Amino acid sequence: MANDPIHQFQITKLIPLEVGGVDLSFTNSALFMTLTVALSAGFLILSTNGRGLIPGRLQSISEMCFEFVANLLRDSAGSEGMKFFPMVFSLFLFILVSNLFGMFPYFFTVMTHIIVTAAFAVMVIGTVIVYGLMKNGFGFFKLFVPQGVPGALIPVIVFIEVLSFISRPISLSVRLFANMLAGHITLKVFAGFAVSMIATMGAAGYAVALLPIAFTVALTALEFLVAFLQAYVFAILTCMYLNDAIHPSH
């Protein structure tokens, strides 16, 4: 079991719950979602409790997170995009903190399940479509017709643009899911090599096992980067898609 790189993604019921034949149990996934929310919200609320004019260290961290996401959104979607700030901020922090939770051994990584990332992607694209139609009405469809394209090319361009729009939620969810999944599998596989080397090669195995262990250490560092980077990529793509909803003509 310890050698199974897939076992870490196994969902286990902690509090069984079934409503109308649908399993809604509180699982290890739900536990880590709850921990993510508790830790990040708790930190943000407690660290800013003093509302210091001169921030302390913890308050500085909260302010930095805030300004980081605020600049991200303002740079890609303009000041009009700031009405989506709570959503982008929540998304970024939720993904970042749950990914970082996943870096602890034996912890569950919420984003390694495609249903979670797909839910986020659908939420983002749904927001883009609903807000885009509400704000621009029919003008939202100008998104699919770039300006300055020769008439003959328009059908082709529109087709490509529609396809690219449809692939957005898919790429958004699969990118995050696949990165987290692959990283954790790779880590587990390399760590598993070390275990099997020691099990099969005896004393010499300890020496040879140093290689996969070194790899595991390097990969752990890389995974910390990926954990942040994927949250950042998800947030910045969300900002750019929201920009399309706010300013559809490009």
Place this chain on the structure above:
Amino acid sequence: MFISKALAATSEAAHGGGAESGGNFPPFDPTYFASQLLWLAITFGLFYFLMARIVIPRISGILETRKDRISQDLDEAQRLKDESDHAHAAYEQELAEAKQKAHAIAQEAKDEAKAEADRDRGKVEESLAKKLSQAEAKITKIKDAALAEVGTIAADTAEVIVQELIGGKITKAELAKAVSASGN
């Protein structure tokens, strides 16, 4: 060798693990999709609520207050600088005015003193001229009087001399005629 063994162990374990959850790769296993969606909605919904209602207004409030405070302090500094510049300019102006005034007063005093001196000198010169002319008039009078008496004295003297010399008598009219013919 060890790799194949590890892979074998992996696939065994995967099968073993799969048996309890319907034989699927866990991330694609739909058994817990509903549960994950529900708990994601609950936790993320709560998180969103906490962010939108508490954290974001609070942090933007903190940043806003700080920004206001800084710009307020800068404005205050600018105001104080303007004030000091203003005071400095007023001081300079007042100094220049005072200098001008002092100069004017000095000039006036000088002019007045000069005018008074001129007036006094004029008065003195006038009185001197008056005294001079009086003295001249007096001299002229005395001279005239003296000259007028010279004839009489000469006549008297001549009479006495003639009397002493000749012993005779000569009339005054003759004498006066002789004196006036001989002298003057």
